[in-house]
Amino acid sequence: MKHIGKQTIQFDNPPTILETASIVGPKEGQGPLAKYFDQCLEDEFWGEKTWEKAESKIIKETVNSVISKSGISADSIDYCFAGDLLNQCISSSFGLREINIPFFGIFGACSTFVESLCLGSVFIDAKAAKNVLCATSSHFCSAEKQFRFPLELGNQRPPSSQWTVTGSGAAIVSASGTGPYITSITPGKIIDMGIKDANNMGAAMAPAALDTLITHLQDTGRKPSYYDMIVTGDLGYIGKDIVTELAETKGYNIKNNYNDCGVLIFDKEKQDTHSGGSGCACIGTTFSGYFFKQLKQGKLKRILLIATGALTNATSSQQGESIPGIAHAIAIEN
Amino acid sequence: MKHIGKQTIQFDNPPTILETASIVGPKEGQGPLAKYFDQCLEDEFWGEKTWEKAESKIIKETVNSVISKSGISADSIDYCFAGDLLNQCISSSFGLREINIPFFGIFGACSTFVESLCLGSVFIDAKAAKNVLCATSSHFCSAEKQFRFPLELGNQRPPSSQWTVTGSGAAIVSASGTGPYITSITPGKIIDMGIKDANNMGAAMAPAALDTLITHLQDTGRKPSYYDMIVTGDLGYIGKDIVTELAETKGYNIKNNYNDCGVLIFDKEKQDTHSGGSGCACIGTTFSGYFFKQLKQGKLKRILLIATGALTNATSSQQGESIPGIAHAIAIEN
Numbered sequence A, B: 001m002k003h004i005g006k007q008t009i010q011f012d013n014p015p016t017i018l019e020t021a022s023i024v025g026p027k028e029g030q031g032p033l034a035k036y037f038d039q040c041l042e043d044e045f046w047g048e049k050t051w052e053k054a055e056s057k058i059i060k061e062t063v064n065s066v067i068s069k070s071g072i073s074a075d076s077i078d079y080c081f082a083g084d085l086l087n088q089c090i091s092s093s094f095g096l097r098e099i100n101i102p103f104f105g106i107f108g109a110c111s112t113f114v115e116s117l118c119l120g121s122v123f124i125d126a127k128a129a130k131n132v133l134c135a136t137s138s139h140f141c142s143a144e145k146q147f148r149f150p151l152e153l154g155n156q157r158p159p160s161s162q163w164t165v166t167g168s169g170a171a172i173v174s175a176s177g178t179g180p181y182i183t184s185i186t187p188g189k190i191i192d193m194g195i196k197d198a199n200n201m202g203a204a205m206a207p208a209a210l211d212t213l214i215t216h217l218q219d220t221g222r223k224p225s226y227y228d229m230i231v232t233g234d235l236g237y238i239g240k241d242i243v244t245e246l247a248e249t250k251g252y253n254i255k256n257n258y259n260d261c262g263v264l265i266f267d268k269e270k271q272d273t274h275s276g277g278s279g280c281a282c283i284g285t286t287f288s289g290y291f292f293k294q295l296k297q298g299k300l301k302r303i304l305l306i307a308t309g310a311l312t313n314a315t316s317s318q319q320g321e322s323i324p325g326i327a328h329a330i331a332i333e334n
Helices: A051-070 A087-095 A112-125 A140-147 A201-220 A236-249 A280-296 A314-318 B051-070 B087-095 B112-125 B140-147 B201-220 B236-249 B280-296 B314-318
Strands: A002-004 A008-010 A016-024 A079-084 A103-105 A131-138 A167-174 A181-186 A229-232 A258-260 A302-310 A325-333 B002-004 B008-010 B016-024 B079-084 B103-105 B131-138 B167-174 B181-186 B229-232 B258-260 B302-310 B325-333
Touching (some): A016 A181, A051 A079, A051 A087, A051 A131, A051 A167, A079 A087, A087 A103, A087 B087, A112 A167, A112 A280, A112 A302, A131 A140, A131 A280, A167 A280, A201 A236, A229 A236, A314 B087, B008 B201, B016 B181, B051 B079, B051 B087, B051 B140, B087 B103, B112 B131, B112 B167, B112 B181, B201 B302, B229 B280, B280 B302
Parallel strands (some): A079 A103, A079 A131, B079 B131, B229 B258
Antiparallel strands (some): A008 A181, A016 A167, B008 B181, B302 B325
């Protein structure tokens, strides 16, 4: 591989995304992408006693599913890269404690899924591994409880708020396969524009998405039109508009080929999630369920996947801190 | 690089640890390793209003220090790998939000420092980067507040409890340099032996340390005596004894060349930390302060550094979960 431009890595032998899997919660199962997911749960607990245990079960079963669908044995997966939103990433570590695969815990907030694909693809092209597993999860109820208010309180949600996706997305990245291929990655910098509104994550993360997008285009010498689709993770309606407008002021027109998983995963009229979906699983399930199939079937040939994360917690907000954002990008081509 | 045995990666062009830096709190500054640290703080707040902000300042200044000591410019550092114990790793993300280096957030609990060195060295040998920054932090006060009880409560600590190290360790890993070299890495699996006592982390993590140690020795075909020193991160007195005994039952004698950073960093008699030090910064500062200098001066030629982490949080303990452990190993040779 080689390092090109400011922060992009281009692969000599682009790793293949061999297979993906996705499991989502009931609300996502009523949304417009429902038919693309492997499984839509009927309740948020899935037979568990707590939301945290349910989230662990969701990532565990999603990982079992992707291994089973891929046709390769768990033994032949060399390393796993996973993380989630729960404190100390317990959804991943409890959910994956039995898989017996060397484990790299990662935390990029809602950028975690693409972060895992970035690291995994470096390992593959470096010949450090033949197959790696990348996974993430989030859960509306465990996230609300941890970051905002107890659900039982019935708090009103402001119009700029987003709805954390309940679900898990997982992918196996491999040295051999017939694509889609991860051709380059552009890991992002932490960008903090001073936004402090914890109910407007889209606005807090949009500048990071823009920075990574423009850096990727400059590093690779590409125009936005090189991609059939540029996809961000969970900026929602507000963040999507900000990125579109800011890109235009910088001379990049992305109006015709840009969308956001937080916009795609819920129905705006019927599901009233305010500014759209969010959470690690927003891009995790939308990519694993929808975009992977579009690529596999040749309906999309080149996409740029940019996952965004808000690197904040409940304590930092209470201490008056702003919300730093980050965005990692991968180019996936057929 | 090549993948050898079950889970070890051996480097073709072993990356150099170019420089390290360490800043510690007042208690660590009264301990036996005080003279090896770059800076010992006089109070836990370091002029900040909260412990979390103090921890962010500590990692920020440690990173500034390692860059300054290394003689290379921040611009020439391609990627940063960092994480910590605070919820959503805010010490790292707030501490490093201004350094303007593409950022991979990682979470391996107290194994984070070696996890960052593992990932960083793969990037270097893969030519994805010329220089990478690896950093971690922990803080006694922020950790006690988050994982156990408010310090103001004055809770009695059981004899098996450990003392979270206040401080930060940082390293720059580079493609060129005169060593010490990272020659191989053995990333670990999640090992859960069902231990539930959140006040006995050493016992919870010891099986993971043993698993990674034995796997490393088997993968490389080495005996424990190959290393001048085998060093674990923060098993403390209890965990160290468990690993020593368990290793013996498996046919490995490590009595003469094994020690633990949690044992080394505090004085057992004078400082009464019960079972010793712990936290991401325990191995972070002990390696960056003490072991790096021993290697650089040729007093040690080969060490195996095994950082251990307990993948738990306050909620999982309250929900009756056990404490999964993980351990990542790197071989460092001159």
